[in-house]
Amino acid sequence: MTLQKDLVSGLSKKKKTIPSKYHYDLQGSKYFEKITQQKEYYPTRKEKEILQKISKKIPYIFKGPLSFVELGSGAADKIKILINKNVKFYVPIDISLDFVKKSAFKLKKKYPKLKIKPLKIDYSKAFKIPNFKKTTKVCFFLGSSIGNFHDNEEKKFLINIRKSIGKNNYIFVGVDLIKNTRIIEKAYNDRKGYTAKFSLNLINIINKNFKSRLNINNFKYIGIYNKKIRSLQGFLVSKINQSFFIKNKKIFLKKNEKIQVEISNKFTVKSFSNLAKSSNWTPIKYWLDKQRYFALFLLKS
Numbered sequence: 001m002t003l004q005k006d007l008v009s010g011l012s013k014k015k016k017t018i019p020s021k022y023h024y025d026l027q028g029s030k031y032f033e034k035i036t037q038q039k040e041y042y043p044t045r046k047e048k049e050i051l052q053k054i055s056k057k058i059p060y061i062f063k064g065p066l067s068f069v070e071l072g073s074g075a076a077d078k079i080k081i082l083i084n085k086n087v088k089f090y091v092p093i094d095i096s097l098d099f100v101k102k103s104a105f106k107l108k109k110k111y112p113k114l115k116i117k118p119l120k121i122d123y124s125k126a127f128k129i130p131n132f133k134k135t136t137k138v139c140f141f142l143g144s145s146i147g148n149f150h151d152n153e154e155k156k157f158l159i160n161i162r163k164s165i166g167k168n169n170y171i172f173v174g175v176d177l178i179k180n181t182r183i184i185e186k187a188y189n190d191r192k193g194y195t196a197k198f199s200l201n202l203i204n205i206i207n208k209n210f211k212s213r214l215n216i217n218n219f220k221y222i223g224i225y226n227k228k229i230r231s232l233q234g235f236l237v238s239k240i241n242q243s244f245f246i247k248n249k250k251i252f253l254k255k256n257e258k259i260q261v262e263i264s265n266k267f268t269v270k271s272f273s274n275l276a277k278s279s280n281w282t283p284i285k286y287w288l289d290k291q292r293y294f295a296l297f298l299l300k301s
């Protein structure tokens with residue numbers, strides 16, 4: 001129902017949109033994992049570089065038993081860098097449950113003593129983080145997902161987690177920084193075309209859910225960085241005049257009409273610190289990679 005409601009609402013607008021969370025069926029999650037392995041896609045590489053740098057410091061930053069909660073955990077690849085013997089629980093939270101269950105299963109093999117509880121939650125709505133007694137909660141929101149919200153919804157998201165985890169707990173947030181347009185656009189238009197496949201998969205998702213017969217070849221993907229609003233915007237462009245139904249609602253697409261399917265807002269250290277403070281978090285520290293492309297922030301509630 002939500003998919004139907006969101007599609008009808010987004011595709012009825014003058015500037016058509018589809019929320020990026022709908023990319024992540026099992027196939028979409030697999031394409032995203034491929035994107036992260038591409039040379040042009042610097043965010044994963046840079047964030048991992050920072051995580052490697054801080055991994056030895058974790059036992060000094062947080063004392064005693066810990067529970068790790070990761071929002072939008074996907075392949076749960078980065079968390080492995082930080083798990084140590086003080087981590088008693090790991091809760092991967094994602095909208096793509098099948099994918100996350102698989103990742104959790106792999107992780108359990110590597111860390112048999114770790115208690116892992118994968119959860120399907122849509123974090124764009126109000127949600128509650130499970131309460132583990134006698135552990136410090138450390139949340140993770142990695143992969144520059146903080147840039148994927150429309151209309152300042154990131155503030156609501158940060159406020160909600162702050163409320164949910166209570167005082168004296170923590171969150172690490174991975175933040176993509178403003179940089180040269182060419183570098184950003186290359187990252188979101190990789191040469192092997194995985195970003196395009198990832199976005200075009202939305203057409204398959206529409207066909208599957210609404211028995212439409214849209215031809216994927218009648219669309220193309222483009223990723224453009226809008227410097228003025230510090231945002232990478234991904235679009236599906238209709239190559240022809242076409243129409244389709246979402247239940248009873250007929251949607252028309254003109255030739256060359258764009259549907260915005262991706263948003264990746266970029267920050268400065270200052271703009272993210274201000275966002276954190278205005279969401280009732282206290283920035284404790286941040287780390288940068290060598291090229292200063294990416295920042296990892298530690299915030300305290």
Ligand SMILES: C[S@@+](CC[C@H](N)C(=O)[O-])C[C@H]1O[C@@H](n2cnc3c(N)ncnc32)[C@H](O)[C@@H]1O
Pocket residue numbers: 020021024029032036044071072073074075076078093094095096121122123124142143144145
């Ligand atoms: C940009 S990927 C990041 C994946 C991983 N954290 C990383 O750093 O590589 C976003 C992840 O968040 C999940 N996701 C996207 N929107 C979501 C939502 N509204 N609620 C829960 N999970 C969501 C996706 O399924 C995907 O695994």
